[in-house]
Amino acid sequence: MTEFFQQLINGLSVGSMYALIAIGYTLVYGVLRFINFAHSDVFMVGAFMGMYIGRTSSKSSIGGGLMVMAGAMVICALLGILIERFAYRPLRSRSKLTVLITAIGVSLFLENAGQLIFGPNPQPFPNIFPSHTFQYDQVVLSSKDLVVLVVAIVLMGGLQFLVLKTKIGTAMRAAAFNPQAASLMGININNVISFTFGLGSALAAAGGILWAYKFPKIDPLMGVMPGLTAFVAAVLGGIGNIPGAALGGLVIGIIETFVKGSRWSTWSEAIAFVLLILILLFRPAGLLGTLQPEKV
Amino acid sequence: MLEVKNLTVNYGAICALRGISLEVKQGDIVTLIGANGAGKTTTLRAISGLLRAQGGEVLYEGRNIANLPAHKIVELGLSHVPEGRMIFANLTVLENLMMGAYLQKDRRVIEQELEYVFGTFPRLKERQKQVAGTLSGGEQQMLAIGRALMSKPKFLMLDEPSLGIAPLLVKTIFEKIVEINRQQGISILLVEQNANLALEISRYGYVLETGRIILQDQSSALRQNPQVKSAYLGGV
Numbered sequence: 001m002t003e004f005f006q007q008l009i010n011g012l013s014v015g016s017m018y019a020l021i022a023i024g025y026t027l028v029y030g031v032l033r034f035i036n037f038a039h040s041d042v043f044m045v046g047a048f049m050g051m052y053i054g055r056t057s058s059k060s061s062i063g064g065g066l067m068v069m070a071g072a073m074v075i076c077a078l079l080g081i082l083i084e085r086f087a088y089r090p091l092r093s094r095s096k097l098t099v100l101i102t103a104i105g106v107s108l109f110l111e112n113a114g115q116l117i118f119g120p121n122p123q124p125f126p127n128i129f130p131s132h133t134f135q136y137d138q139v140v141l142s143s144k145d146l147v148v149l150v151v152a153i154v155l156m157g158g159l160q161f162l163v164l165k166t167k168i169g170t171a172m173r174a175a176a177f178n179p180q181a182a183s184l185m186g187i188n189i190n191n192v193i194s195f196t197f198g199l200g201s202a203l204a205a206a207g208g209i210l211w212a213y214k215f216p217k218i219d220p221l222m223g224v225m226p227g228l229t230a231f232v233a234a235v236l237g238g239i240g241n242i243p244g245a246a247l248g249g250l251v252i253g254i255i256e257t258f259v260k261g262s263r264w265s266t267w268s269e270a271i272a273f274v275l276l277i278l279i280l281l282f283r284p285a286g287l288l289g290t291l292q293p294e295k296v
Numbered sequence: 297m298l299e300v301k302n303l304t305v306n307y308g309a310i311c312a313l314r315g316i317s318l319e320v321k322q323g324d325i326v327t328l329i330g331a332n333g334a335g336k337t338t339t340l341r342a343i344s345g346l347l348r349a350q351g352g353e354v355l356y357e358g359r360n361i362a363n364l365p366a367h368k369i370v371e372l373g374l375s376h377v378p379e380g381r382m383i384f385a386n387l388t389v390l391e392n393l394m395m396g397a398y399l400q401k402d403r404r405v406i407e408q409e410l411e412y413v414f415g416t417f418p419r420l421k422e423r424q425k426q427v428a429g430t431l432s433g434g435e436q437q438m439l440a441i442g443r444a445l446m447s448k449p450k451f452l453m454l455d456e457p458s459l460g461i462a463p464l465l466v467k468t469i470f471e472k473i474v475e476i477n478r479q480q481g482i483s484i485l486l487v488e489q490n491a492n493l494a495l496e497i498s499r500y501g502y503v504l505e506t507g508r509i510i511l512q513d514q515s516s517a518l519r520q521n522p523q524v525k526s527a528y529l530g531g532v
């Protein structure tokens with residue numbers, strides 16, 4: 001039983017990071033109907049920005065850690081907006097496949113630029129939050145998991161508020177449903193799309209920092225696996241659906257962690273894709289998604 | 297108020313509008329009738345900026361607005377209720393209306409407009425918390441018109457407001473259109489397949505056929521015109 005709770009905590013912690021990344025995929029899919037494969041590399045850039053900002057102070061404090069996150073989130077939001085503006089927007093009227101291939105190109109560009117600028121070798125990530133261990137019975141809750149969980153919950157709650165209760169959030173939902181009708185309301189679709197990219201990228205940066213804080217070795221290819229897994233999480237939850245992405249992330253994180261702790265541990269990285277195949281076979285709209293009939 | 301001069305629109309190699317001209321005066325109701333595929337919807341979409349025009353001018357209050365982006369045109373007070381209503385089915389009725397007032401910064405003005413829309417369409421008030429996709433066709437049309445009114449337009453374009461709606465509601469909606477025109481002084485350009493109704497409430501009408509205006513006259517005269525009668529008014 002102890003082991004079960006221990007693994008559950010680990011799973012929730014990893015899962016909430018997947019959730020943060022998955023939301024970025026789903027947000028962009030919601031307004032533009034394509035998968036931004038460069039998203040996982042924005043996650044990596046977020047971790048590196050966190051490292052550079054975190055190195056400027058040797059003390060670790062909660063406030064300091066939050067500042068590091070805020071800084072990296074702002075930088076990555078700008079990066080996301082730039083990627084959309086210069087790589088995707090010129091191709092807006094082209095087929096989705098063209099944009100998809102461009103996204104893969106941007107992803108490769110960021111990974112290789114990362115190796116050039118940050119260096120190809122793994123680097124240690126500074127301990128930006130104070131560490132402490134809480135123990136209940138045999139179950140250990142490290143401050144790392146606690147930080148990851150709390151930050152992820154706060155960010156996702158904030159996002160949900162933004163999307164459901166604010167004017168720009170409502171405009172995002174309107175534009176996602178029907179961009180033409182949204183423009184007839186006076187909504188500048190380009191601004192909404194930029195905002196969406198900024199938002200998703202900021203969440204990816206937060207995810208990257210949390211990831212680097214929990215697994216403190218970072219390199220320019222660190223985004224590939226978590227990115228793919230989070231993409232699967234977004235599909236699992238129902239692509240385009242924000243609570244779905246969060247749920248998908250948690251489900252995959254927990255299952256993956258339990259598999260890692262079992263005798264099938266070598267399969268842990270494959271399990272996400274097994275889930276992907278199963279969901280596509282039996283519930284292609286995803287856990288929380290609804291299939292929309294294609295209008296003719 | 298609105299003057300369209302020699303407007304041309306192509307879809308690829310296909311010519312949808314071959315240089316049409318029309319005019320809507322301040323406070324007027326003008327209708328554009330014609331068969332399916334004549335170019336009625338294309339005309340409205342080109343005026344509101346959803347489509348690029350290849351040639352011609354759209355003068356709104358003396359200014360050429362052809363090829364301005366749609367969100368800039370709304371800002372000038374020109375609102376378009378598109379074909380098929382295009383309500384945001386995933387948002388609530390109230391959220392839809394609030395999106396209509398997207399450009400309005402003044403909360404008081406928004407409140408006033410909301411009150412006016414709810415006064416005009418009490419059904420929307422009853423259903424304001426409901427997700428718009430669950431409304432009936434007629435209610436969705438009311439919502440689409442209400443949403444357009446939320447931007448406090450000076451000029452309103454309606455595309456087939458009677459389409460897919462129960463006959464009883466069609467009558468109500470057309471009465472409301474006249475009321476909006478009379479009470480708020482909003483000029484209206486109405487596109488309709490139901491030519492009878494459209495000519496009844498409008499002052500002036502244009503008949504569109506395969507991208508050209510083939511007839512224009514006072515609506516009352518058009519209703520007596522034998523050509524219009526046989527082609528659009530059911531032949532009697």
